[in-house]
Amino acid sequence: MCLAVPGRITEIRDDRGTRMATIDFDGIRKDVCLDFVPEIEVGDYAIVHVGFAISRVDEESAMESLRLFRTMGTLEEELGVGPEAAS
Numbered sequence: 001m002c003l004a005v006p007g008r009i010t011e012i013r014d015d016r017g018t019r020m021a022t023i024d025f026d027g028i029r030k031d032v033c034l035d036f037v038p039e040i041e042v043g044d045y046a047i048v049h050v051g052f053a054i055s056r057v058d059e060e061s062a063m064e065s066l067r068l069f070r071t072m073g074t075l076e077e078e079l080g081v082g083p084e085a086a087s
Helices: 059-072 075-079
Strands: 005-015 018-025 028-033 045-049 052-057
Touching: 005 028, 005 059, 005 075, 018 045, 028 045, 028 052, 028 075, 045 059, 052 059, 059 075
Parallel strands: none
Antiparallel strands: 005 018, 005 045, 018 028, 045 052
16 A cells, blocks of 8 residues: 555754755655645645645644554554564
């Protein structure tokens, strides 16, 4: 599968002219591109698909989605990491 996953932005930086962020997906951290959401800030939640933040989402919706991914046991799979990366 290849679903969009919500996460919280913990850091924003410029990487050679590209706005990048570190996003925390319920304990799993990944770097993503922010080109599609220039208004997003540290602390906001974003929906991420294949390495790109594609929209901002409210915290309540993000937490519910992450809970569902965990319940289904697919969060690590959707983020392309092994289960050991979540600890």
